[in-house]
Amino acid sequence: MEPVFADFSTDPAQLSNAVVAHHRCGIAPSHLALGAGGHIRLDFTVDEREEIAEAVVAVTVLGASAPMDVLLNGKSLAEQLAIPGAGAHSDPQVTVVGVPGELLRTGDNLLEVRNPEGAEGLLRLRAVTVAPAHDRDRSERAMAARSARRSVVAFGTEVRAAGSTGWQTAPRLLFHIDGGERALPAHLSWRGTDGAEAAIGLRADLSGFLGHRRTADGAVTEYRGTLADRWAYPEGTAGAPLHRFSTEDGIDGTWTPSGELRLLLDDGGAPVERVTWTDRRGTTASVVLSPGGAPAVQETAGELRDITRAVTGVEASDEFEMAGEVAENLLGKSRSKWLANDDTAELEFTFDHPVAVAGYRLTSANDAPDRDPEDWLLQGSHDGGHWTTVDSRTGERFRQRHETKEYSVASPAPYARYRLSITENQGSDQIQLSRVQFLACAAPAAGPARAADFTGYRAPRGGAPVGYRGTTVPGGQEEPEGAQAPAKLLAGDLGDTARGLDDAARLIGKLAEYLKHS
Structure with missing residues (x-):
């Protein structure tokens, strides 16, 4: 008997040796919700080469749940079955129902799980499996292996x-x-x-x-x-930031290959x-x-590139909206400006990914030199709540209008947000700038840097730890060929289900009938 399972914990569902139809059922991201009178029907096959004396049906439900009826080929296996231990905040509960072997047919079988008419509440199904009693975990293992592929x-x-x-x-x-x-x-x-x-x-x-x-x-x-x-x-x-490593296990100083770690x-x-x-x-x-x-590729020492285009948004503590002198102007190449009606101000820049700013440029505005910043901090943050100062300046002066001055960051580190906190200007009760630019070390075309190696250990359950080390796989961020998309809800996985073209044709025909009458 091929493993039979329907895993509704993801959308689309993952199916094996099964075609599923449903009635009065809502599809949630992590389960199917059956209302009163609702049901699912799971169509599966039993190979004629296997005699099964007894089988088990395992139904996994989520949270507070209505009772359920379970039928196989029109025969009742359980009625008004209460789910033990199911509560509003409980873990998923598994209920196992025995199936006499004589109820199983060679070829097509139909399993139904129902929320009885008039029942209060929803029956939230996470998964349904069918397996021989002598190997009752067969379908659960197959379902777990399929789930592990979605890693x-x-x-x-x-x-x-x-x-x-x-x-x-x-x-x-x-x-x-x-x-x-x-x-x-x-x-x-x-x-x-x-x-x-x-x-x-x-x-x-x-x-x-x-x-x-x-x-x-x-x-x-x-x-x-x-x-x-x-x-x-x-x-x-x-x-x-995906890393791929070629790994080795070490025992008593001897290292042997142990596959790839992603x-x-x-x-x-x-x-x-x-x-x-x-x-x-x-x-x-x-x-x-x-x-x-x-x-x-080899980088030129000290070479920087402008990464301002990676800024997705800028917010200012204050800006002169009536005159159009807003913080957004700081990201453009025109001679427009940003103006704040205060002698201190903050500008927060958000990037589309964490970047290590190695330098930055400030351009003075068109008039009023006493509005120029004099003292400031450049700070980085990952979450917008905790800030680390990456550069600070005091006593700075712009000698002319629309002058661009460049400043370096001693120890660049990647942050998703940067804040320019201006604490002093040249004496005005307003602050202004024409442009802000961010610079980073030239990056290779292959993408962000990856760790070159790792060292560590690993140990099986109950076993002794062994050394574990890895070396970066060249081209480690390239996607492998032949990647397959997940199966669609109701479609089943014919690759796992069908032993031949006849079986595939039969299942496709059933699927077409279900869709026609759904």
Whole structure:
């Protein structure tokens, strides 16, 4: 009997040896919601070469749930079955129902899961599997393996300060960790190059996580996330800081090849320098990335390029809107200007990705030299709440109008936001500038720098740790050929389902009938 499962925890659903139709059913991102009188029908096949004395149906439901009826080939297996332990905030619950072997037919079979007429509440289905009783985990294993293929995971996140009751929106968390085991993380922690740290525990169905964070300046918050999307690699990784390593395991000083590790972790902050994880099989690994990495092409020492075009927005503490002298003018090449009606001011620039500003230019405006900035700070931030000073200037003077002066940053580090905080001008009660430009070291055409190596360890469940090291794969951010998109809801996965063209034709015909009458 081929593994039979319908996994509704993602949209589109993941199906194997199954075609699914539904009635009075809403499709949510993480489940199917059956109203009173609603049902799903799962059409699957049993191979004539296998005799099954008994089978089991496993139904996974989410949260507070209505009772359910389960039928196979028109025969009732369970009626008004209550879901034990299901509550509004409970983990997904699995209910197992036995199936006498004589109810299974060689060839086509039809399994129905219903929310009975008149029932109160919704029946929220996460997954349904069918398997022989002697190998009852067969379909769950196949479903887990399919789920592991969708190993690029994105979460919407929130943070809450100690003692606070309100959650604040935080940057998206995106990760992908694959060392060939096809097992998703259960626990994950990391540290950024700026010293910020986080650790999270992931729900078994990856619907969310809970953990804690510490920012670069030491502020501690609770940290939680809700599943936003999942993809099969390499989908979802475009433009992300993906590392690919050729790895080795070390035992007693002897190193042997151990395959490839793909590592991506982006929390909207500084690049990661250390990542530790435990996967669903209990394997633990921890790696520290070596800083930097040789660029693909040789750069000219000291050469800078203008990256102002990467700024997606600028906000000012004040601007003279009536005269059109707004902060947006600072990003253009015209001789327009920005004017603030105050003797101190702040300008905040947001980039489309974290950039390491190595220098910047300020251009004076057309008139009133006493409005020119004299003292200021340039600061960087990952979240817009915590700022690090990257450059400071005092006693600066512009000798003429529309003069451009360039300033260097001693220790560039990547930030997604930069703030120019002007603390003193030349004596006026207003401040003005004509233009602000940002500069970075010339980058290779191959994209952002990647870590050259890593060192660490890993250990299987209950086993001794071994050395673990890796070297960057050349062209490590290129997408492999042959990547496949996930299956569509109701379509099934004919590659896993059909043993031949006849089976494929049969399933396609059934799918067409379902769609015709849905």
